[in-house]
Amino acid sequence: MTAHNGEAAVRKVKAAGQDEPAGDEAAIRVEGLHKSFGKLEVLKGVDFTVRRGEVVCVIGPSGSGKSTLLRCVNLLEEPTAGSVSLSGTELTDPDVDIDRVRRRIGIVFQSFNLFPHLSVLANLTIAQRRVLGRSKDEAERIARANLRRVGVAEKESVYPAQLSGGQQQRVAIARALSMDPELMLFDEPTSALDPELVGDVLAVMRRLADEGMTMMVVTHEMSFAREVADRVVFMDGGVIVEEGPPNRVIGDPQHQRTRTFLRRVLDPAAAEVAEDGAPLA
Amino acid sequence: MSMSRRQRKRAFRAVQYGVLALVVVGMVFGADWGEIRRAFFDLDVAQAQFPGIITTALVNTVVYTLLGFGFGLALGLILALMRLSSVPPYRWLATCYIEFFRGVPALLVFIALGFGVPIAFQVVINQYVTVMLALGLVGAAYMAETIRAGIQAVPKGQVEAARSLGMSQGRAMRSIVIPQAFRIVLPPLTNELILLTKDSSLVYLLGLSLGQYELAKFGRDALNENRSLTPILVAGLCYLIITLPLGHLVRRLEARTAKAR
Numbered sequence: 372m373t374a375h376n377g378e379a380a381v382r383k384v385k386a387a388g389q390d391e392p393a394g395d396e397a398a399i400r401v402e403g404l405h406k407s408f409g410k411l412e413v414l415k416g417v418d419f420t421v422r423r424g425e426v427v428c429v430i431g432p433s434g435s436g437k438s439t440l441l442r443c444v445n446l447l448e449e450p451t452a453g454s455v456s457l458s459g460t461e462l463t464d465p466d467v468d469i470d471r472v473r474r475r476i477g478i479v480f481q482s483f484n485l486f487p488h489l490s491v492l493a494n495l496t497i498a499q500r501r502v503l504g505r506s507k508d509e510a511e512r513i514a515r516a517n518l519r520r521v522g523v524a525e526k527e528s529v530y531p532a533q534l535s536g537g538q539q540q541r542v543a544i545a546r547a548l549s550m551d552p553e554l555m556l557f558d559e560p561t562s563a564l565d566p567e568l569v570g571d572v573l574a575v576m577r578r579l580a581d582e583g584m585t586m587m588v589v590t591h592e593m594s595f596a597r598e599v600a601d602r603v604v605f606m607d608g609g610v611i612v613e614e615g616p617p618n619r620v621i622g623d624p625q626h627q628r629t630r631t632f633l634r635r636v637l638d639p640a641a642a643e644v645a646e647d648g649a650p651l652a
Numbered sequence: 653m654s655m656s657r658r659q660r661k662r663a664f665r666a667v668q669y670g671v672l673a674l675v676v677v678g679m680v681f682g683a684d685w686g687e688i689r690r691a692f693f694d695l696d697v698a699q700a701q702f703p704g705i706i707t708t709a710l711v712n713t714v715v716y717t718l719l720g721f722g723f724g725l726a727l728g729l730i731l732a733l734m735r736l737s738s739v740p741p742y743r744w745l746a747t748c749y750i751e752f753f754r755g756v757p758a759l760l761v762f763i764a765l766g767f768g769v770p771i772a773f774q775v776v777i778n779q780y781v782t783v784m785l786a787l788g789l790v791g792a793a794y795m796a797e798t799i800r801a802g803i804q805a806v807p808k809g810q811v812e813a814a815r816s817l818g819m820s821q822g823r824a825m826r827s828i829v830i831p832q833a834f835r836i837v838l839p840p841l842t843n844e845l846i847l848l849t850k851d852s853s854l855v856y857l858l859g860l861s862l863g864q865y866e867l868a869k870f871g872r873d874a875l876n877e878n879r880s881l882t883p884i885l886v887a888g889l890c891y892l893i894i895t896l897p898l899g900h901l902v903r904r905l906e907a908r909t910a911k912a913r
């Protein structure tokens with residue numbers, strides 16, 4: 372396993388076509404990011420970095436541009452302006468082979484997006500074989516190891532439709548991990564799940580964080596953000612309003628917009644009272 | 653004059669059965685059964701068609717159909733991808749092709765390929781190739797639209813997931829989108845196979861050697877020989893041997909798709 376990971380790392384560096392600049396701690400560096408859909412400006416100048424090994428949670432009201440930001444990081448959306456760099460490689464450079472960069476970034480979607488025509492095992496091996504060129508045996512060995520890691524090892528031969536939502540999402544995480552990504556992006560990974568299934572998925576993510584994976588997580592799970600995140604970013608209206616350690620952003624927010632949002636998320640009933648004009652503690 | 657709804661329903665049904673009974677009785681007593689039997693159900697003539705109608709004609713019908721279907725499917729897939737291309741001229745070309753070949757009778761295509769092309773270009777084309785091209789060119793137009801709809805029915809998240817794993821656009825299409833699209837379009841494609849089976853009868857237009865006869869041509873020749881419609885009936889039944897199981901398959905596939913949703 373370790374030997375193999377070493378190989379993959381070498382391959383990655385070669386794939387990027389350049390060596391990473393020494394001393395640059397940033398896994399992701401986003402500068403002056405703008406994104407418009409037609410006339411609608413969704414991201415209005417976003418700057419932030421995610422350091423290697425860091426877990427950053429992005430919170431904010433619906434429509435604030437969290438998904439768009441995440442999707443710009445692996446160029447599923449083309450930024451209108453600004454730059455995105457991954458370990459020093461500028462993705463927005465038109466000469467960069469985006470397919471080579473994307474394989475270094477794992478992404479987990481709200482709606483799982485498993486391939487329904489492939490078995491669980493094949494979901495995990497197809498990109499390893501077609502993109503990384505791994506042999507069938509090697510790809511399956513890595514796939515099984517990752518299925519064990521997320522706790523669905525016994526489901527390798529079934530099809531996604533036969534799994535619960537929580538199992539599907541864990542398979543999706545295992546699929547992304549099988550590519551040995553340098554960082555993982557999560558877009559509300561538990562929002563489509565029944566409440567009793569959320570815990571299993573969060574537990575897997577927690578373990579990943581403990582193992583030192585660089586993670587950027589869009590989430591509404593405030594307790595997860597509070598306990599797991601190294602840093603919390605609050606977005607509203609296409610800009611970052613405030614960011615910092617969780618106990619500051621969630622525990623003691625500096626901005627009114629952050630406070631209003633957190634009040635609504637953490638205690639919907641109290642938020643209503645507040646809107647009625649009653650004073651809040 | 654007031655009937656309850658139930659009474660009216662019952663009276664209406666009685667009238668329907670009455671008409672049916674009249675028609676049946678009329679046919680039993682009015683028709684010349686000796687003549688009909690001789691014309692349609694001449695057992696000697698029917699027996700004389702075997703085994704040639706199976707070993708040559710039925711086999712050829714299947715071969716022609718599969719040749720046309722295979723070529724049409726490949727061309728249809730290319731046309732469907734052209735229709736979805738981001739390069740406008742490809743879209744225009746595919747649209748023109750589809751509109752043209754859906755709009756003209758298959759008969760004309762057969763004549764053009766069977767007689768027009770050899771005369772115009774002074775070439776001799778193998779009969780099987782002619783049939784494959786004629787059936788395939790027409791079938792491709794219909795299959796292209798079916799396949800395009802199937803590709804568009806695959807959720808956008810599938811391509812995004814594939815691209816996020818580092819697959820190129822083409823690889824995502826081949827490994828993820830097209831396999832799923834084909835499951836969606838399997839029932840309509842099987843219907844297309846049924847239509848092509850029947851269209852393969854147009855081969856009778858071409859000058860064929862005996863060994864190349866398919867069901868329609870075989871039945872027609874036997875008709876001239878025997879002055880009996882029996883061979884046509886037998887040929888018709890042979891078509892049903894092919895098309896009825898396919899129709900059954902379509903219904904099974906549709907039921908499976910409906911259950912998977």
Ligand SMILES: Nc1ncnc2c1ncn2[C@@H]1O[C@H](COP(=O)(O)OP(=O)(O)OP(=O)(O)O)[C@@H](O)[C@H]1O
Pocket residue numbers: 408411413431432433434435436437438439440
């Ligand atoms: N492909 C698109 N085309 C047009 N508008 C889009 C597109 N994607 C997103 N938007 C718009 O951009 C805005 C921000 O969307 P985004 O999905 O980034 O918000 P979000 O913060 O993730 O919200 P949520 O919490 O509801 O997921 C919304 O107004 C949305 O309608």
Ligand SMILES: [Mg+2]
Pocket residue numbers: 437438439558559
């Ligand atoms: Mg979102």
